[in-house]
Amino acid sequence: MHQCLHVEEIFHLVVEETVNLGYPSAISLACTCLTFEAAVMEVLWGSHQTDLVDLLRCFPIEVWEIRESDSGKLHFDFRRSPLPSEWKRVNRYASWMRNLNIYEDWAGPTLSPKAWQDLSAISPVHLLPNLQSLEWYSAPDTFIYINLFRSPRLTSLNVRVIPNTPNLVPILGSLPIETLEELRFLDLSGDRAVQDAISNLVLRTTATLRSIEVSSDLSDAAIRHVIRLPNLSDASVTFANLDRPAASRDAIFPSLRTLETRLDDKGGWKYFMEDTMNLESIVLHSLAVLQPEEVVTAFGFLINKGFHRTMHRLSFAVFEPCDLTPPVLAPLLNFGSLTRLSVTSPCDPTQCKSRLTNGALARLAEALPHLVELFLGDAPCASPARGITLAGLRPLSDHCTHLKTLQVHFSAHDVRLDIPDDALSNPSDQPPLGPNHCHLFQLVVGRLPISTSGKSPLIVAYFLHQMFPRLSKILWVDRNSPWKQVQEHVDMFQKYRPKK
8 A cells, every 4th residue: 555545634535535436436445455445434334324224235135125115115124034144244334324314205215114113123232333413204103213223422313203103202201312412303293292202301411412403392491401501502492481580690501603593572582692692693583473673673682782793694584574674674784794694574465575775785785795695585576676676786796795695676677778789699798887706696586577578588687697797596486487588698698708
């Protein structure tokens, strides 16, 4: 073996890059010598392999089969029980597996109910002894088998809880939680007993936990436990209407960097951010009807806490229609470090709720030059936008040079501009409308109306290309939308764009 391969960093880099090329390359490298074989298998099974069926297919072919059910779904089944000698190969590969994903809607073969029963009866105590990450999105009747993968090294657990799962509460109570660093629970059951079981499970988490996401309402005791975890940096929880204990002096979320939560009637989400000093990302949801001034108040709280100096990502989602006005955006001018800003609310069926103006967007673009993603309003509706015009997008090109994704309600319905035909046929020869270095790649237009008369789609494409020369992807909703023509023109402009 070449001397440079004795350098550990170079050796592992060669192995990882070869495995990334695909299975044939990985197999070829593994066959060169035992040293490479062990390294390739560790990378292949430790990082790339996450499917249980692929592991069980390592048994001899006479042990298993793939059958097609009446619904057309492929199922893995055992023909017979594996012999002790036939477990040797499977156990070897199983010891390398670090990640396992069990998905009910997986396109490939999945274990049949009988195969789950057989595996439960014949598998060793720890089928995957070094498993670190488990994602479980299975059918209700197979949830009981999650305990087959109780690993002492498990650090990440992502579970979807769905209705009608037998023995769900005791199963949740038996999950290994104490060693976790990441915990995700998507609760779709709506069952109060299940929510209580999840709360009891959360109470068993320890100081090792760094990230938690729970969709259901946690009990008061579980919330009080979570907010005091010393190393928790990412949290997605609902505070319900829990009041902060008046006599409590313990630090709340002392290490928090990312918070996602739902606004409540009492403003409890504010109380649980009093000791958080370095919040970098926050996502706020509101299920209730909010007035614009209430949104402004929420932004004002974040400014008073000083988060405008440390925050890089800010999302505020209102699930009921709410007017998006210039005063709503005014407090956001203080968040100069933002790379992602999302302020969304659905429009009424009959009118667009975006009241933003060209001036408001220009001030925002000048104040937030580091933006990479900008979402103002939900996916644009079919009602004509009242304020922002096509030309009003130019300040984003001038100031937000890092911008890659944009979603904003603007008017492209009635574009009447006198542009020479030679400019439309070859816009790359025309001087750009901006500094020509904005990186906008994707524009979300939804159902924005656009005229199909005359050269309107071509003119819109011309202006977009001149403002955002790297624009390649326009996302619309309706199949026969005129935006399809705009996309075709943009593609043509990109094709003939001079290469630098």
